[in-house]
Amino acid sequence: MTNKPAFKSLALLSAFIFFGYTYAQEKKPVELVIDETRIHQTIDNFAASDAWSCQFAGNWPDEKKNAIADWLFSLDTLANGNPKGIGLTMWRYNIGAGSAQQNEDSRIKDEWRRAATFANSTGSQNERIAAQNWFLTAAKKRGVPQFLGFFNSPPQWLTKNGKTFATKGACNIDSSNYTRFACYAIDAIKQIQQSTGITFNYISPVNEPQWDWSDGNQEGCPYSNAEISNLVKSFNRTFIDSGISTKIILPEAGHIKYLQKDDDKPGKGNQIDAFFNASSPLFIGDLPTVCHSIATHSYFSTSPFNEATTIRTQTKEHILHIPGLQLWQSEYCILGDNAGEIDGRKRDLGMNAALYVAKVIYLDLVMANASAWQWWLAVSPYNYKDGLIYIDKNKTDGNYYDSKMLWAFGNYSRFIRPGMKRVNISSPDSNLLASAYKDAQTGQLAIILVNTSATQKTITVRNGATGYKSYTTYTTDATNNLSKQLVAGAHLEIPAQSIVTVLLQIPQLNH
16 A cells, blocks of 8 residues: 555656656757758749729728738838838739729629720720729839739620620620721720820730539630630730730639630630640640730639648649749638638638738738739728728718738738749648748748648758748737738747748858
8 A cells, every 4th residue: 555655756757757758859940941852832922902992982081091002012111110001013904894983783783893994986985994093003103123014804895795794604795806906905004104204014815714603693705715715826926916015814714724624614614724725726835925824713622621721732733834934822811611721601700711812922922923923802891801901882982991901911021022932841741831032133941831720830941951040920810910020049839820920041051
């Protein structure tokens, strides 16, 4: 009987040693290893679109619309050193098809989803376009270097049904009007040049061609691959004849799967090979005005994580068979129920939606090798997870609100500038998503870390044989929006449920 206390003490000691060892293991820093010799894609841009709210928000009081523009475009810093804005590097401009001029006759019920067209005869400028142009100019003034004009539909007066959406899923423009469509695009480009001094770097004539676009919820037009190929050939000839330098980007696929296979849309899929494989009868990859990038949207393909990873890895491998071809993720916001992980309905200004978006960006950049990542509505009036900034649905004034999605996007867009290259970085922790980018001119490295877990992570960073002893971090979490901090020491703490950009200082040899 006398040995029981001793046994109990021994058991307590063993438990203490075991749990102490486990705790130490849990607290062991996560070592991130950079390999600059493994270079992946070159980054083109990070962007968002002006659809549809900027046609009204551009008429708001100067103080408010300037504040919105600062959040989206500014590279300035506040007095505390934090960024004033997320520094987008491209602005997507909606070239409307004329549903706004049709008003109720457009049969698009929501006035905020109607879009104005440029006058093709009188030369007068619609008030909505003037408001859009305010944001276009504001972007340029704040240093945005790239601009893209996109069409959801051909202009109304060229469509088969006289509307800006289709009938029974049929392409809404006859081939005899392809050249007129291209001429209208040139007119729009020139009017933008004349009124703002801005030349579109890119034009996107087709949007999500796989969908029917027959419900009248917005402007839209379906196309088969053959129709896209012929349309782009008409654009190419017309652009060359006019001397326009703007490049054509296509096809803005409605789902990433359509880049690889037809799936449920015969004649509208397998778009990598259809447009960029020289053996294809629809090949347009050698046309001088066609950008050597293929654009897709990330909707409906982001959950669950393993499946999202697989389809992106497959896409990356498929694209690698076309020399020099790049991938753009050209439109995303949170839609649907995403395998039960998150629902697109109802605004979420907090971290739940922000972390989800940050994961999607990671997937597209790292698993799919995307060289561009572009958001849908920069400014939204809706009760939906579709906006970086939200406004009251008021044409002349109202309140405006930032979201954590805005600042999470900024963890990427502010610090990964055009021309930077993604380099390899490994993370042994599946809850700590890491990607790294190098500026070849300055040699600076930026690491983006997405900590999806509910616990803080301690990390160290090694680059070859060297380790880092100082860091500059920008943190977005429940209480911070790109908050700047200077950190000395080999270890770095990454808050729970956060997105952190780490700018690496000159590495020092470990001793």
